[in-house]
Amino acid sequence: MARTAHRDRTPRAGRTGRPAWFARRRRGTPRERRIAPLGLRTRLIAAFLLVAAVSAVSTAALTYQQARNAVLKQSQDTAVSTLRDLMEAQPVSLPMEQEQLDRLVSELAKRGKPHPWNVFAEYGRLRASSNGSPTSTVVTDRLRRQVTAHPHGAFQRVTDADGDPYLAVGMPAVFRANGARPPTGLVVFATMPLSGERTTVQAMVEAAQRGAVPGLAAAVIPALLAARSVLRPVRDMRRAAQKMGRGRLDTRIEVRGADELAGLARTFNDTARALEASVAELRDAETRARRFASDVSHELRTPLAGMLAVTEVLDEEAAGLDADTAAALRLISAETGKLAVLVEDLMEISRFDARAAELNLDEVDVAEAVRKTLERRHWDDARVVTDLPRDARARLDPRRFDVVLANLVGNALRHGGAPVRVTVRTRPQPGGPRLVVEVADSGPGIAPEVLPHIFDRFFKADAARTRSAGSGLGLAITLENVRLHGGTLEARNGPAGGAVFTLDMPLEADA
């Protein structure tokens, strides 16, 4: 379907002077200041805590182990050497008798080191002990075998029936005779509880725990600082990107330090600068192009006015000329008229582009205004059917409303087909009552692939039909006029097949 239509190539987003392709980004509402459960901050804190925990635990564990072993070694060595020294200070006679064994035991039992101990002495089948029972429960068979078989001191850490730790020391006695050290057959065992050591060890564990918890808490502080040092530049950058998205192309980030984030900020700034430069260039080019179109149409207007005056004279003279010359004259006359319309339209659209178009609002009766428009174009016959409300008053620019309606009806008559139905309605709405004008033709409708471009400037639906009756700017001017009123204009195909243009604008337009 051939239809000359157009659309504004550079729609304006409000009156801020910023192109709409920037305004589109505003939708993404920022989610600032919300702490993400697995965000950088959380992860950094977790990592710091983990490192602190691992180092605290391993340090504490190693220190504890060393300290514990040192404490135990000290006790064991003291016990073994004390027992040896005490035994060496006690002369014996062989073979030993029970009485001697008892004396020895009581002598040794007095001087236990580092803790009081129980002493058990064995000689042959004789047994003596400092606590009355003949054998100890914590001296194992292995310890007894070891010290009786090998002439060396030995000890063993064991737990008694209650699970309390004990140290058992076994010490065989030898004597010097003829350069040899034959065994006397005397073996002394000393057992002492390690409860003191256990308390010390327990205290060390508690100290480690007490130290670790504040340490972990302290680790949160550097974690927060590190997170801050990373997150602040990131937040700045996000804000800057959002600002740029809203069209503030002069946004720059303060570059701090020389790390990767600073590098990123520098790159961001460079990119913003480049973007700003190219956008400015585009705007300049656009402005130049518009000014050129405006200038050209102005310059054409004066010679065209002269030509129009001349063609009127020639038209009157044409009747007296021969047929060929008359036809040529009429053609010139008609084309000149079209050229004049085109120049007028170009100037009009230039005014819109330069935002120099103004509304001259007036209180009008809508039905009256529609009727006048149709009468003026001699469309008040059967080709146009109207459905107008009674007593509908609107505040609008009568001249522009006339242009809009004339363009829509003319378009419908030219490309669609009679009858054209014009329906005017008013509709209440929260933002204020609306004026809805529907222009429907009886033609075959608009091809789907044409529909999106119907308001484009100089858009030719049929490439073969390079010449159309209109200027090619009619619908573009119509749309600009509607927008000036704060309204919308939509094109679609009606259920019966014809094209339907729907104008929706406030009943009370704002200047």
Added chain:
Amino acid sequence: MSRIRDAARAASAAAAAGLLLAGCGIKTTGVVESGAPAEVEVRPEEGSADSLVYFLTPDSRLVATHSGYSAPGVQVALFRLLVGPGERERASGLRTALPPVDLALAGTTTVEGPADDVIEVRLPIDVAKLPDLARRQVVCTAVANAASHVEARLRGPDTVLAPEPCRTGPL
């Protein structure tokens, strides 16, 4: 993914804490040898010689005792050995592996040497069938009253044994 990582973190922390707790307290040990034995002063009873005689403990180890006799010398010690543990020794649980020997026969024991660091003990009893412990008792008693580095050769009416050093350790 991150949740899994967090779980792993918690698990490792718990494991570390567990290890720490497991390492707490005082653990038991095996038997640890620690230094020399006690070297005691052994005094012979007043009026008796410091001759040493080896008897056996109830768990069959050789231990030295003083002979209790006033006369010194290796022959006296060997005589004392062949006579067997007296009342004091038996009270302490000491015994001998040597067969009982007639007192008169026991007195015929002689010792020769040392020659080439070997002393020869001439026993009035058969030596071939002596139990191991009994043989060691004789050797150790003989050596203890000579010098520590020498060896002893046993000669009985039946045969002569190879020289051997004193071994007091277990069999």
